Amino acid sequence: MSLLNTVRNTIVPVHKEGYPFVLGFFVASLVLGWIFKPLFWIGMVLTLWCAYFFRDPERNVPQDDDLVVSPADGKVSAIQMVSPPLELNLGSEPMLRISVFMNVFDCHVNRSPIRGRIRTIAYREGSFLNAELDKASEQNERNGLVVETGHGEIGVVQIAGLVARRILCFVRENEPIDAGERIGLIRFGSRVDVFLPAGAASRVSVGQTAIAGETVIAEFGSAKGPVISRRS
Known part of the structure; x- marks a missing residue:
């Protein structure tokens, strides 16, 4: 060893x-x-x-419950209004979905995008299409979490990719969770989707590089002053 x-x-x-x-x-x-x-x-x-x-670096996590941070390292691959997966029980109305694609060189430890409590964890078997494809959200193997927050319920979906064959989840239902806290890991190329309720505005653009736990991908309410961070 x-x-x-x-x-x-x-x-x-x-x-x-x-x-x-x-x-x-x-x-x-x-x-x-x-x-x-x-x-x-x-x-x-x-x-x-x-x-x-398999690196797992510390991150400086913004301390503001109005901010949504990236759940993964990688490239912002899509920003769309899309209906969430049925197993999350978030309704059928379209929600703001921000997707972050991880290639085999990105850190694959996933983090909670916001502080709250885990209401649901739902695993679903599926295919192993290229995670950058839009249909991967519906057809690929995935593990979804619903986080109850002061702004409503937020969905976080870990999606297996073309090479990925194992999704690991580190958290349990009914547990409180902090923004930037580690929630899981996906092995070898994959994607994480975040589904946000009304009131959230995107703060990133497609093609932008995101850092899990640090990059602000969305915000609730108006812009504020300097953001305080902590190590996690």
Whole structure:
């Protein structure tokens, strides 16, 4: 485990869910290197990439209940008025949906976009289409959360992608949750959708890079003064 400790402490924090993968890549590197030495170095490059994929850095989270922060690192891929998934029980009326697409080089630890209480967690099996496609929201495997807030109920949906095969959820129903708190992780390329009720206005544009827990993607009410942040 010394390699894992070295990576975690000197290169970048690694989420515990990534430990088995990093160790597996390292062991495979040793075996391949025993067969053909150059393969060891190829394996080590892949080991370092795996550790980088499962990185879990601290974030400076805005402390304002009127702000909605990005639930994921990645690119804002869509801003639309869309009806939420039926399993969330948020009604059939269109809501403001902001989607953030994560490629295999983005941090895949997902965070709560706002403070509140988790009312519902709903998992649904599905396909594994390219997560950038609009139909992925309806057809792909996904895990949805509904967060009760002072501004109404907000939906957060983790969507598996073309390569992703496992969605992890770290929270439970009826738990309180802070903005920027870790809610889950999706392995290897995916997307997170946020469904916002009336009163929310987008503060990002399609194509913009977002940082989970830091980038303000939407706001309720009028603009305010300087935003206070905390480490999380």
